Amino acid sequence: MSNDAAVAEPNLNVESYRLPRSVVPSHYEITLEPDLEKFTFAGHEHITVKVIKPVKEIVLNSIELTVDKAHVVSDDGKTIDGKTSLDEVNERLTISLVSEIQPGTYKIYIKFAGILNNKLHGFYRSTYKDKNGQEQILATTQFEATDARRAFPCFDEPDLKATFGITLIVDKNHTAISNAKLKSEKIEGDKKEVVFEPTVKMSTYLVAFVIGDLEGSKEHVVDNIPIRIWAVPGKMHLSHFGLDIAKSALSYFARYYGIPYPGTKLDLIAIPDFAFGAMENLGAVTFRETALLVDETKASHAELERIADVVAHELAHMWFGDLVTMKWWNGLWLNEAFATFMEILAVDNWKPNWKRWDTFSVSRAQAFAVDGLQSTRTIEFPVRLPEEAQGMFDVLTYEKGASVLRMLEQYLGAETFRKGVSLYLSNNKFANAETTDLWDAIEEASKHPVRKMMDSWIFQEGHPLVTVSSDESGTGIYLDQERFLFLADSKLKETLFHVPVMYKAVTDKGTVSDKALLTQKRIQVKLPGKLKWIVINVGGHGFYRVSYSPQLRQRLISDGLKDLESIDRFNLVNNTWAGVLAGHTSLPEYLDLLLALTKETDKNVLETIVGSLSFINAMIDPSEKPKLQAFIQKLLGDAKKHFGWQPGKSENELYREARSIVFGALGTIGADEETRKEAKELYTKYQVDPSCIEANMVPAIIRIVACCGDEKLYDEFFKEFKAAQTPQSENRYLTALAAFSDPKLLERTLNSTINGDIRTNVAPMIVAAVMANTKGRELAWKFMQEKWQTMEEVFPAGLLSRMCNGVTNLIDAKLEKEVIQFFATHKVKEAGKLIDQYLERLHVSVQLKEKEEAKLAAYW
Ligand code: BES
Ligand code: ZN
Numbered sequence: 028m029s030n031d032a033a034v035a036e037p038n039l040n041v042e043s044y045r046l047p048r049s050v051v052p053s054h055y056e057i058t059l060e061p062d063l064e065k066f067t068f069a070g071h072e073h074i075t076v077k078v079i080k081p082v083k084e085i086v087l088n089s090i091e092l093t094v095d096k097a098h099v100v101s102d103d104g105k106t107i108d109g110k111t112s113l114d115e116v117n118e119r120l121t122i123s124l125v126s127e128i129q130p131g132t133y134k135i136y137i138k139f140a141g142i143l144n145n146k147l148h149g150f151y152r153s154t155y156k157d158k159n160g161q162e163q164i165l166a167t168t169q170f171e172a173t174d175a176r177r178a179f180p181c182f183d184e185p186d187l188k189a190t191f192g193i194t195l196i197v198d199k200n201h202t203a204i205s206n207a208k209l210k211s212e213k214i215e216g217d218k219k220e221v222v223f224e225p226t227v228k229m230s231t232y233l234v235a236f237v238i239g240d241l242e243g244s245k246e247h248v249v250d251n252i253p254i255r256i257w258a259v260p261g262k263m264h265l266s267h268f269g270l271d272i273a274k275s276a277l278s279y280f281a282r283y284y285g286i287p288y289p290g291t292k293l294d295l296i297a298i299p300d301f302a303f304g305a306m307e308n309l310g311a312v313t314f315r316e317t318a319l320l321v322d323e324t325k326a327s328h329a330e331l332e333r334i335a336d337v338v339a340h341e342l343a344h345m346w347f348g349d350l351v352t353m354k355w356w357n358g359l360w361l362n363e364a365f366a367t368f369m370e371i372l373a374v375d376n377w378k379p380n381w382k383r384w385d386t387f388s389v390s391r392a393q394a395f396a397v398d399g400l401q402s403t404r405t406i407e408f409p410v411r412l413p414e415e416a417q418g419m420f421d422v423l424t425y426e427k428g429a430s431v432l433r434m435l436e437q438y439l440g441a442e443t444f445r446k447g448v449s450l451y452l453s454n455n456k457f458a459n460a461e462t463t464d465l466w467d468a469i470e471e472a473s474k475h476p477v478r479k480m481m482d483s484w485i486f487q488e489g490h491p492l493v494t495v496s497s498d499e500s501g502t503g504i505y506l507d508q509e510r511f512l513f514l515a516d517s518k519l520k521e522t523l524f525h526v527p528v529m530y531k532a533v534t535d536k537g538t539v540s541d542k543a544l545l546t547q548k549r550i551q552v553k554l555p556g557k558l559k560w561i562v563i564n565v566g567g568h569g570f571y572r573v574s575y576s577p578q579l580r581q582r583l584i585s586d587g588l589k590d591l592e593s594i595d596r597f598n599l600v601n602n603t604w605a606g607v608l609a610g611h612t613s614l615p616e617y618l619d620l621l622l623a624l625t626k627e628t629d630k631n632v633l634e635t636i637v638g639s640l641s642f643i644n645a646m647i648d649p650s651e652k653p654k655l656q657a658f659i660q661k662l663l664g665d666a667k668k669h670f671g672w673q674p675g676k677s678e679n680e681l682y683r684e685a686r687s688i689v690f691g692a693l694g695t696i697g698a699d700e701e702t703r704k705e706a707k708e709l710y711t712k713y714q715v716d717p718s719c720i721e722a723n724m725v726p727a728i729i730r731i732v733a734c735c736g737d738e739k740l741y742d743e744f745f746k747e748f749k750a751a752q753t754p755q756s757e758n759r760y761l762t763a764l765a766a767f768s769d770p771k772l773l774e775r776t777l778n779s780t781i782n783g784d785i786r787t788n789v790a791p792m793i794v795a796a797v798m799a800n801t802k803g804r805e806l807a808w809k810f811m812q813e814k815w816q817t818m819e820e821v822f823p824a825g826l827l828s829r830m831c832n833g834v835t836n837l838i839d840a841k842l843e844k845e846v847i848q849f850f851a852t853h854k855v856k857e858a859g860k861l862i863d864q865y866l867e868r869l870h871v872s873v874q875l876k877e878k879e880e881a882k883l884a885a886y887w
Contacts (some may be wrong), residue, residue: 059193075133083126227290268331392635434570497558523547527543583599600624601635640696645838781817
């Protein structure tokens with residue numbers, strides 16, 4: 028959108044982005060007939076509406092549809108003709124009636140036609156190759172946030188709930204799926220008319236239909252609900268794992284919420300081209316293939332965890348989001364934060380060994396990383412235009428939102444919290460709610476004034492840094508709060524939060540675990556004896572950072588470290604690293620802390636350590652790299668010996684994943700020759716005998732080999748990517764194409780992102796991955812600038828902004844200037860605050876480079 032001066036600006040009066048409430052729908056009867064060869068569809072609908080006050084005009088949402096005819100029929104059978112006009116800028120269809128109609132019940136009839144687009148929104152087409160290598164098409168939908176209006180004219184706002192009767196006219200050999208159960212099927216010639224039962228009352232963004240040559244699994248019944256998985260033919264052997272978690276999560280949620288599943292059946296459908304991870308259409312949940320289909324004997328823990336998460340997340344939405352929906356998009360967190368929180372609960376319930384709440388610390392850290400910026404936003408945030416709704420799907424809604432819910436749950440107690448949630452859902456079922464309704468219900472269930480506490484987290488930007496120091500007597504502590512910011516600002520710093528502080532203190536009179544509520548700038552907390560060492564935010568559930576006075580920090584590291592749980596070590600490392608980025612802590616001090624952790628085997632701690640080392644790798648001058656590599660080899664050398672390449676017998680998955688993190692880091696940013704050589708040998712063996720490498724190690728080995736691979740290997744990997752038998756294998760080889768070091772090869776990868784070799788649902792992420800590769804970043808940056816217009820045209824909305832995340836790797840003052848200039852003239856419509864956040868993060872990094880580079884050179 029570089030030269031958009033000529034494009035009409037949408038009107039920002041409330042009347043232009045919210046539909047009038049004078050006409051409200053109660054039922055839609057929609058018939059659609061897609062043409063999978065011409066990429067078009069024809070449709071007509073009857074919408075039953077209640078007219079509340081006399082109107083001469085009916086306004087609905089519609090975009091990229093042509094409307095042939097529209098009229099209104101009154102209860103007593105009178106037809107009132109209408110003239111239609113489309114306003115593409117405000118995405119509206121206005122039906123001007125020949126005469127005013129009075130309050131009462133009417134049916135609106137509209138005949139329309141549209142295109143099956145390839146932008147992965149609205150009613151769109153997806154392609155795949157069948158077993159004969161022939162290209163096949165399927166038609167599917169993605170309506171959230173505001174794209175139902177691309178498939179049929181509708182009152183496309185979440186609180187205008189209605190029931191939907193869908194009829195699809197399809198090729199007689201095709202399968203058609205929608206939200207509700209099949210009602211009837213009738214074949215006429217080459218066509219089949221498929222009629223579905225009416226849905227429950229729900230929002231337009233949850234309507235879905237999928238049409239094509241689909242193959243379904245056997246039906247599995249849980250609590251009387253039949254569950255099936257669907258995919259393009261030949262993939263049913265990859266459906267078992269997804270089915271297992273779906274069955275477990277569905278019954279878990281019905282019990283947790285104390286409310287039965289709101290639909291009558293549940294289909295989980297894998298779609299080859301899918302913009303997001305998955306979509307919670309009631310009864311017809313759609314997924315990208317990597318998020319549903321897997322060969323569990325060959326997948327890594329991370330790949331399996333992803334599927335369990337996504338399935339559980341979408342099923343959590345069947346209640347949170349589908350049964351009870353936010354009134355408007357500003358309350359999106361009620362949907363997404365809850366689904367994320369519930370997803371972790373359900374996966375934790377299914378596989379306690381996965382320690383899902385510990386692993387969630389990695390996601391929480393991503394939210395911290397954005398929320399520490401001045402350009403963060405409040406969890407609940409004003410939304411007007413459709414593109415602003417799109418901008419709400421970010422880590423602040425999901426991960427920060429889920430974190431503050433977990434914090435509240437832990438503070439109140441799990442069962443009290445559950446009762447409040449259940450009450451909220453049953454109070455608002457088949458309707459809409461706002462944040463305040465949630466606090467009403469939780470206050471009623473808990474008898475605690477949670478609104479006051481939670482408002483400070485939901486309606487204020489940022490999060491606190493809690494500083495702890497010994498009081499004068501040594502038998503107590505001071506807790507001080509100020510807002511945590513990467514770029515200091517004395518005014519912003521003042522924000523106060525209601526911080527539930529859980530702590531564990533070791534004193535000369537024994538150990539205490541207790542909680543305090545920090546609502547002021549400072550409080551004093553008394554301890555039973557003289558303090559030895561203390562962990563603040565013990566268990567890691569609080570959404571705040573912690574900083575220890577030098578003395579307490581020293582004692583924590585020298586005396587406490589060996590007794591800390593892994594989550595507390597994670598937070599110690601992550602908070603110290605954040606302190607480096609914010610300029611509170613020097614980089615050498617951080618690296619010293621890492622050297623105290625050479626025995627670390629926890630996957631999450633290792634992941635955060637390796638993340639920070641990758642950052643340093645991106646920050647330093649290439650001439651300094653050998654020193655960083657030597658440091659990494661020293662830091663992870665013990666771990667490498669400890670883990671070894673081959674797994675022991677009774678290892679759990681997390682431990683295996685930890686091994687792959689250690690070897691992955693040594694073989695890539697650590698440039699450890701021995702690791703690289705061994706990885707290459709193993710890869711050669713793996714091609715003959717795929718069982719010779721433990722499943723978790725395969726992705727790491729592929730990355731290592733790519734990192735030092737030549738053109739021949741690149742060609743091999745490209746072939747493997749194209750011929751892959753599982754979505755995971757496809758994804759591993761594809762992402763490896765961004766990990767090569769030779770600029771010529773990276774250039775090829777970049778070209779593949781826009782020439783059709785790579786699907787548009789991953790291409791933007793591959794551009795970002797090349798930008799994250801120090802050998803390719805300038806190349807990718809140049810490519811992105813040159814091909815911007817093409818990318819705007821072909822990449823799905825929403826993914827372009829995620830691609831731009833790549834620029835945060837351009838840690839260099841000169842490149843930073845270029846990035847600022849570029850985004851000053853190139854706007855990303857759906858990005859919300861994302862671009863500002865990337866720019867600020869880049870600035871933080873460039874500042875750190877300037878400040879710490881010399882210190883670092885002296886340290887090595
Ligand atoms: N409702 C979202 C899908 C969505 C995302 C629609 C963005 C419109 C814009 C869905 O429930 C979701 O959150 N999907 C996540 C995966 C989930 C496990 C966090 C996704 O698609 O990334
Ligand atoms: Zn969601």
